[in-house]
Amino acid sequence: MSDRIDLGTRKGFFSYQRDASGWKLTTQAFLGQHVPMLLNDGGTLYAAVELGHFGTKFHRSTDGGNTWEELAAPAYPPKPDDAPDVLDPWRNTPVPWTLEKIWSLESAGEPGHLWCGTIPGGLFRSNNHGESWELVRSLWDRPERAHWSGGGYDHPGIHSICVHPDDPDKIAVGISCAGVWLSDDGGETWAQGAHGMRYDFLPEEQGGADPEGQDPHRMVRCAAAPDRLWVQHHCGIYRSDDGARSWTEIKGVSPSAFGFAVVVHPKDPDTAWFVPARKDEFRYPVDGKFVVTRTRDGGKSFETLSHGLPPAPAFDLAYRHGLDIDPTGERLAVGSTTGSLWISEDQGDTWQHLSAHLPPIYCVRFA
Amino acid sequence: MAFIALTPHLQSHVDVDRREIVGATVREALDKLFAENPRLKSYLLEDNGAVRKHVAVFLNGESVKDRAKLTDPLPPDGEIFIMQALSGG
Numbered sequence: 412m413s414d415r416i417d418l419g420t421r422k423g424f425f426s427y428q429r430d431a432s433g434w435k436l437t438t439q440a441f442l443g444q445h446v447p448m449l450l451n452d453g454g455t456l457y458a459a460v461e462l463g464h465f466g467t468k469f470h471r472s473t474d475g476g477n478t479w480e481e482l483a484a485p486a487y488p489p490k491p492d493d494a495p496d497v498l499d500p501w502r503n504t505p506v507p508w509t510l511e512k513i514w515s516l517e518s519a520g521e522p523g524h525l526w527c528g529t530i531p532g533g534l535f536r537s538n539n540h541g542e543s544w545e546l547v548r549s550l551w552d553r554p555e556r557a558h559w560s561g562g563g564y565d566h567p568g569i570h571s572i573c574v575h576p577d578d579p580d581k582i583a584v585g586i587s588c589a590g591v592w593l594s595d596d597g598g599e600t601w602a603q604g605a606h607g608m609r610y611d612f613l614p615e616e617q618g619g620a621d622p623e624g625q626d627p628h629r630m631v632r633c634a635a636a637p638d639r640l641w642v643q644h645h646c647g648i649y650r651s652d653d654g655a656r657s658w659t660e661i662k663g664v665s666p667s668a669f670g671f672a673v674v675v676h677p678k679d680p681d682t683a684w685f686v687p688a689r690k691d692e693f694r695y696p697v698d699g700k701f702v703v704t705r706t707r708d709g710g711k712s713f714e715t716l717s718h719g720l721p722p723a724p725a726f727d728l729a730y731r732h733g734l735d736i737d738p739t740g741e742r743l744a745v746g747s748t749t750g751s752l753w754i755s756e757d758q759g760d761t762w763q764h765l766s767a768h769l770p771p772i773y774c775v776r777f778a
Numbered sequence: 779m780a781f782i783a784l785t786p787h788l789q790s791h792v793d794v795d796r797r798e799i800v801g802a803t804v805r806e807a808l809d810k811l812f813a814e815n816p817r818l819k820s821y822l823l824e825d826n827g828a829v830r831k832h833v834a835v836f837l838n839g840e841s842v843k844d845r846a847k848l849t850d851p852l853p854p855d856g857e858i859f860i861m862q863a864l865s866g867g
């Protein structure tokens with residue numbers, strides 16, 4: 412079981428570690444700075460640090476977060492003169508070739524090989540422990556990018572990168588709002604996979620079921636059954652049994668099928684957890700009760716888990732990277748927009764409140 | 779003789795003291811500084827070369843006219859001052 416949780420928050424990096432007496436805050440860094448994304452890649456920590464004025468920075472630590480070195484952040488190349496402007500479909504303004512946010516970081520299958528997803532929609536690859544990055548032009552240059560739009564941010568962004576555990580050339584990338592893009596050859600070629608997803612507020616004849624425009628808030632893949640993926644979508648919960656090539660909506664989820672976060676049990680593809688909220692223009696816990704939901708049967712039924720979580724009124728919301736599960740599938744941690752952190756050591760049956768006074772939590776990751 | 783100085787806020791990230799600077803334009807002068815301190819470039823400019831939205835570049839007390847390419851001519855007695863706008867929370 413993992414005895415370490417790393418947090419990226421609105422005001423810095425924090426790490427909790429467990430010893431015989433329980434969980435304790437052990438490390439903090441970048442105090443006052445926004446840390447939207449973290450990765451622990453075989454003991455090396457990577458952190459995106461967003462400076463309000465001076466842009467997104469990228470840091471690496473090889474001593475558990477005690478000291479950090481700044482590396483060059485992924486950078487978009489100059490736009491070639493012959494490359495057409497891609498206009499944001501909402502505003503008809505060009506989508507800039509400029510890094511706005513690091514929104515996802517994942518190991519790419521070998522030590523020091525990394526994927527980085529960004530806003531405004533570029534996927535980057537590093538094969539040298541983050542020393543340098545290259546924009547994956549094969550995805551960035553897809554003509555369909557003209558249909559991508561922002562979801563919550565002004566421009567589209569890659570928030571989920573699901574690497575196949577047995578074949579790291581197979582990746583599935585979740586984009587808000589551009590559906591799910593799939594590559595079987597390490598990013599050389601791509602195909603859209605968000606078939607079956609739809610918006611409940613947009614008629615099909617208006618593009619409500621167009622895969623290119625879908626907003627999967629978060630996508631995760633089961634390590635033991637990699638063809639099973641789960642998505643918490645803007646309008647519901649979806650399951651794929653064919654490696655993210657098609658999706659089935661899970662209906663009748665109580666108290667809500669709206670939310671941002673999802674995790675799947677690493678060994679049991681039918682067990683997944685979600686953090687529901689009142690949809691979609693409200694975004695607070697249904698009836699003010701902060702709960703986690705769990706299915707153990709592939710979405711046929713859901714349990715509402717609340718033992719140790721706060722009763723109403725509780726206006727905590729979990730962002731899309733605010734829920735994580737450890738490699739054993741026993742421990743879960745959830746961090747909230749109001750700075751609370753809970754951990755469960757029994758698959759969500761009971762929760763322990765580690766703090767109510769952290770900064771707003773954007774990213775929770777077990778080591 | 780032209781000079782450049784950075785806001786103390788920026789100096790907490792990138793150590794550059796007030797110093798003499800040479801160039802026909804603001805960008806030319808900054809490029810010489812970036813050659814010595816490559817990390818500074820990403821703090822001031824977007825990937826596409828424009829001044830970051832929340833960074834202000836003043837030349838002799840006035841905001842530069844060309845925030846996209848910094849083509850403002852740098853007079854011999856020019857004083858460039860770079861500071862942050864108010865943003866964030």
